[in-house]
Amino acid sequence: MTSPAPPEGTRRRPGGRTARIRSQVLDALLAELGERGYDGLTVDAVAARAGVHRATVYRRWSDVGGLLADALDAAGDDGWQPPDTGSLRGDLAALNHEIQDALTAQPPVVAALIAASFRSEQAEHAQRRLWEDRYARCESIVARAVRRGELPPRTDARRLLLAATAPVYHQLVLLRTPADPDLPDQAARTAVLAASAGAFA
Amino acid sequence: MTSPAPPEGTRRRPGGRTARIRSQVLDALLAELGERGYDGLTVDAVAARAGVHRATVYRRWSDVGGLLADALDAAGDDGWQPPDTGSLRGDLAALNHEIQDALTAQPPVVAALIAASFRSEQAEHAQRRLWEDRYARCESIVARAVRRGELPPRTDARRLLLAATAPVYHQLVLLRTPADPDLPDQAARTAVLAASAGAFA
Structure with a gap:
């Protein structure tokens, strides 16, 4: 229940170019975060991994905090529902x-x-x-x-x-x-x- | 039960000069941490607040991580006992x-x-x-x-x-x-x- 959508999930998100870029960047952010932790996180590395121009990432997310916040907000849009087992x-x-x-x-x-x-x-x-x-x-x-x-x-x-x-x-x-x-x-x-x-x- | 001994507590710790310096430095660390948080914490500011030469602090604790670890270890030496209310x-x-x-x-x-x-x-x-x-x-x-x-x-x-x-x-x-x-x-x-x-x- 804490989990943001995994990369596979975000890739299936519908939408146009803006949505696609968001999905690529947030996937890259989570991958970088998982591999390097907060201390190894940079906007430039996220942009490079996403294959998105760094100016685009800075313009839309400003910094690492903005990227993290958006990844968490995106995780909340995933349609997750709690388990329903019958008891x-x-x-x-x-x-x-x-x-x-x-x-x-x-x-x-x-x-x-x-x-x-x-x-x-x-x-x-x-x-x-x-x-x-x-x-x-x-x-x-x-x-x-x-x-x-x-x-x-x-x-x-x-x-x-x-x-x-x-x-x-x-x-x-x-x-x-x-x-x-x-x-x-x-x-x-x-x-x-x-x-x-x-x-x- | 999470709490390190408050400054008043550490000041009462017995011991010689080494123990007194430790107590002054750890009190200063906790005061700086409470006021500034981790991001505002520096060995130099802790030393200045404690009135202890910075070389002494670096020699004994190396860095902020060493200071924090020692403060937490000192907190464990405080004789704390859980409440005993009868139920x-x-x-x-x-x-x-x-x-x-x-x-x-x-x-x-x-x-x-x-x-x-x-x-x-x-x-x-x-x-x-x-x-x-x-x-x-x-x-x-x-x-x-x-x-x-x-x-x-x-x-x-x-x-x-x-x-x-x-x-x-x-x-x-x-x-x-x-x-x-x-x-x-x-x-x-x-x-x-x-x-x-x-x-x-």
Whole structure:
């Protein structure tokens, strides 16, 4: 749920020349970021990799912060929908597996975008918008569980989603402990048990 | 629990001249970091603020990364113990309030140290050591709850502590939503309800 569209995805985006250039440049940005990290990122290298004139990139995105922010905004336009497995626990577990996979992917594009959000204010704001959008979309997981009678109608969706997903982020991004393959399922199960006990009502 | 000893704390550290210089320099580092953030941090400014010759600082700490790592290591030597309120829920809530207070303090020293851990590999390793140490100490919260009969004997302490504290970190450090004054208590209550339902057994 943190992941920007992968290069394959952005390449399929429709649109004219402007959209094509944006897609080429943002693909190049994510590839450079994954390979070199924030410290190795330059507008010139992104332009060269994209095969786009550097003046075009400077004119449209100004700098690395502008590129990162646009990549995060583009990631929010990808039509992503949360998992729909038929049960609350299944949905939350699948969501957590997506998060864990994105945070441990190689090259580490998502992890590098999160790290970049501590470097660039523009990237920070765009990362916040992306997460807000993703958590808002995930509220459908809770709405479906309410409709199925798995949760009481007045469940606080956002707090439930935070409880279910925060351990995966905390362990991988801040504590930086090795990925625990059981954690996505366990954190989902914990949130469901807490919900059944009335924690988010 | 994330917090390095505040300046007042480090000043009381015992020791001879070497310890006194370390304390002056690390106090100055944290003050500079809180005021200027990582980008404004220089060894020269830290030395000047500490009233210590810059050659001494370069010789002992080499660079900003070395200073940050030592500040984080010093924070781990502070004798901190987790809250002991007489109940699991009380202990976890008090712990979460400590975390939330540290992450929202002004000047933002702890938040700046976490941000710095995405910039400097030395700071990253030291931050990991500090968190590992803090979570290890917090296991006494779970051990006491087991002794009181609040938790089954084979409770996974680390997973319980992760579930209880991760939402506060996630909301403030990554999602960067405004501090929710109810979250520390709610996240503690959620973890206790999940524990009672057997989530960490």
